[in-house]
Structure formats: C-alpha cells, structure tokens
Amino acid sequence: MATNARLPRLAPAPLRGIVRSLLLTLPIAVWSLLMFFHPGSHTDPKSRIAAAMTALFMTALFFMMMRTGKTYRWRRWFFVTLGILFPVGFIYNMVIARGTIGIPIEEMIAGRTPFCFLPIPLLILPAALTKTLVFPGSIMTSSHGIAAMVGLWLAITLVLGKGWCAYACFFGGIEESMAAVPQRAKIRKIDPRWRYGPWAVLLAMVLLSLALFEPAYCMWLCPFKAVSEYVAARNAVGLVQNGIFILLFAGLVIVLPLLTKKRTQCSFFCLFGAFQSIFNKISIFEVKIDQTHCKPCNICQTACPTLSLSKESIAHGETLLTCMKCGACVDACPRQAVVWHIKGTQIAWKPERARLMFLYAAWALAVMFGGSIIAQGLVTILHFVA
C-alpha cells in the first residue's frame, strides 16, 4: 500500500452542472413517479407518504450520481436502506398475514409462500427432465406468472448481467450494510480459492435438487431463512435446519462482512450469484481496465466488495466473471483507468456514456424492485410510529 500513496493522482472528474444533472435525472424522476403513483396505487396516507419519500430518495440518489460522477457511493445508500427495510416490511407482512414466518411444508408445496428468486437455478434440471417444478413459492400458482417472471428475468439479465446483485438483491443489501460499518477491514488476506465457493454450492445444490426432488438449498443452506419465511420446525431435525440457517446468516451476513468489509455471502456462498455470473458473458455492459492509464496499484482490487478482481485479471484489463458492476472499483481508481464499457466498442471510448446507459437500466430496476421494497418497509415503520 505504500506505493499507492506515491502514485500521481489524476484530477478528479469535474462536477457536472446542476441543470445538466437535473436533465439527466429527469427520466428516472418520471419513472419513479410512474412506479409509485400510478392510478389506484395508494389507498391510505401512510403509503402515499412512503411512496413519495421513496421516489424522492431514489431520484435524489440518481441526481447525485449524475452530479458527482460517482456510482458506488450513492448506490450504497440505496442498497443499505434496502437491506435494512426489507426484513422490516417482509416480516411485518408475514406476521399480519399468517401470524408467523414459520411456514408448514404443505403450504410451501401448495405454493402459498412468497416468491424468492434464489432457488431458480435449482428448478431448471428437474423441470427439463420431468416437467416438475421443485419450487417453494407462489410461482407455481400460474403458468402466466412463470412466463412473466422468466421474461422479466431474461430482459434484466441480458442488459445487466450480474447487475441484479448490485441493484436489486435485497439479501445482498443486508450484508452491504454490515460491510459498511467498520472503517477498516480486520481480515485483509483472503484465500482467493474461496471465490469458487458459490460455484460449488451451485453445482452441489443443482445435483442434489435433481436427485432428491426438492429445493435442497431452501431446505438446508439458505442463510436468509433467518430473516424471511422458513420451514416450520416440527421435530429435532427441523430445529437443526433452522439452527443451520441462523448460523450461516450470523457468519456470512453479519460477522464476516464486519471483519472483511466484503460481501462474503455473495462472494463465497450465493448460488444465484454464481448462476447470474454466467450471464455476464452475454450482457452488453462490463467494467474494463484501461491499460494505458493503469499503474498496478491494486486499489481497485481492495475496493471490490466481491473479490471480482485479481492481479491476473487486472493485467488482462478485465474483471472476473463474478463482477456485479457496482462501480466500487471505478470510483476508487485514482487514475480513472477502470472504466465502464460497452461490448464491441474500444476500451475507454466514451466511458461516461457507457456508464449513463448502464445506470439508466440498472436504476430503473432498482426503483422498480428495490424501491417498492423500501416503500413497503417505510409503510411498516409509519404504522408503528403513527
């Protein structure tokens, strides 16, 4: 790190003018209004207030991204808020609707559970081989629902690749909140082989789900069962299952992010993240390293919250497959060598234009998906406050 201090720092990108930033923010402002104030969307004042606060919050963050040229810094405000408010709204709604967040297995099989995207990779092989969905969620209730979800996922994935994990995943928001707490990481040396963890979990769970015809991940390994619906324990084994959920959550989502300042569950364990990484290959947006500007100071590598940069990948001028395009490396680079890039164009060809195009798509998703969760959380808080 001593060499980093001696690096000549290029002048930071100048602030964009207020009027120009406002004009660039206008599409997101309109999108937010459409999302939160469409006709018949609110019946009580609390939800109207929550919607207005969320729309303002999301629009303001995008404005700051436009004004300062920084992405990660402002995205993190959104993401941390999402991570905090998701369990608040979700658990409250579950308790109101059911009286508990422990769901009996027969309810899960019947599809009377909230939709969760994490087990999507687990259902592909059983569905392809036997036309059976081993899915514990409401996706089973209608073939139209399945088509809509798959269509939406495909569109998002084609454009953003693994961007879902940085702009929509409410689970990721919880660990990002934890990672944001400490000033410095206590554990800095992490064996890079742990990066392969999500792929191993994906492989093992896909194979076990096919063999046992059940979403093995949901039954045994999902850390987020600790803050969402879980299988109601009816015997000792059920208690062990729930113990595993809590231990994984405490370890991967709370303790390790606090110690490493990384999103450890995403980096070492999340099977959906590994699955989404595959689609980074077909997404049109990516982050590249402009070799003509890069001094290998590895600041970007340290800044990456998911260990998606290595010395080798930096030497090749690219991120690893697991990059979720959060922008941390772009913001951190003192020489503006890490740039947003559109495939098929030359590196560093109008990177701000590439950033803008990516951010419009990503923030539209963030408003639509994360925004509605934030609004729901705010409504819950307002219920308690008022």
Place this chain on the structure above:
Amino acid sequence: MAAFVVFGEALTLGLVSGPACIAACGPVLVPSLLAERAGVRPHARYLSAFLGARLLGYLLFAVVAWELGALASLLPAPRVLLMGAVNVILAGVLLWYAYSAKHICDPSCSESKLVKIGATKNRGMAGAVALGLLTGLSLCPPFVAAGVRAAELGSLASALFFFGTFFVGTSVWFIPFIGMGCIARNQAVITVARMAMALIALYYLSLGIAMLLGRKGYGY
C-alpha cells in the same frame, strides 16, 4: 421365450429408468468426474470402473432380493437402516475423495493452464469403484421396482439376469458423461468439484445419521 420376455422387460425398465438413475447418481458422479484429469479416455476408464462396481452392487442386491423372496429387505425399517448406512459410508468416501483430490493440480496448476498429471494417474480408480458400489446399493425407486420384479422370478439365475439386463438399460444413459472429459481442468474446476463433493458428503452424512437414528431426514 420366457427368457426373452424377462430380457425385454428388464431392458425396458432400465432404459425408462435411466434418467432417474442419472439423477440419483449425479451428486456423486459429476463432481468426482470433474475432479479427474481431462480427456475422454480417462473418463471412459473412470466410468467403466464406476459402472462395473455399480453392476456388482446390483447383482449383490439381486441375490439378496431373490434369496429373501418375501422382500424382507424392502420393508421400510431395514430399508431405512440400509439407506442410512449407505449414505454415511458414501459421505465418508466422498470426503476422502475431496481431500485426496487436492494434489491433482500439483505441481503447477495455474488459473489458465491445463492440468498435467503424472504420478496421480490411477488415483481415481479405487474411488470410482467405491462410489459405484455404494450408488449401486442405493435404493432409488426404479431400483426397488426392479428388486420387486427380480424377487418374483423363479431362480437366482433369472434374478441375476434380470438385474444385469436392467443395468445395461440404465447404463446407456451414462455414456454422455464421458464427454465431461472434454472440459479443461484448471484449479477453478478442481476446487469447485472438491468443494461440491464436501458439501454433498455433508448432506448425505446428515441424512444417513438421521436415518440410522430412526428420525425423519427432514424437519417437517
């Protein structure tokens, strides 16, 4: 004529049960194959050893199924105990396999280079035999169906013949696995395979222990 009917019946049962057999064996076979060195020939050798041991498991089961005639071996209580024991041993073998595969990348398996293996050439054969035998003894639904039918046959030879033919029918579905030899091996692939094996082993271990203790494998 009767032998021909038995042959046709067993082969058909094997062929239609193949996907279920692949699903049942997949968690064991896929990661262990990925932990092997690349190449179609090594994969064909590994798969032959695996399937040969699996046949042995089938034939052992055929003897038991026919000898016990009344299908005592298929009653729920002993079946759960047998499955529990098989799962625990399977977990042990997988864990050993995951551990022993750590040297597969030695001496220099960089992230982008293919693996070159010399001294560890036949490392996987014993593992393949052990895993094949244990999966051969696993009581998946088509296997139980074949066991019921074999027990009804008039002689031990017929039962063995039935299971042998059933095995041939199911084995056809395993041939495409040889193609996994075309996947290049590097540290990433080997590490993922080892980690996946360890996870799957823990899964089988927990299921096995729960079965041996007479508990349900699940908390519902």
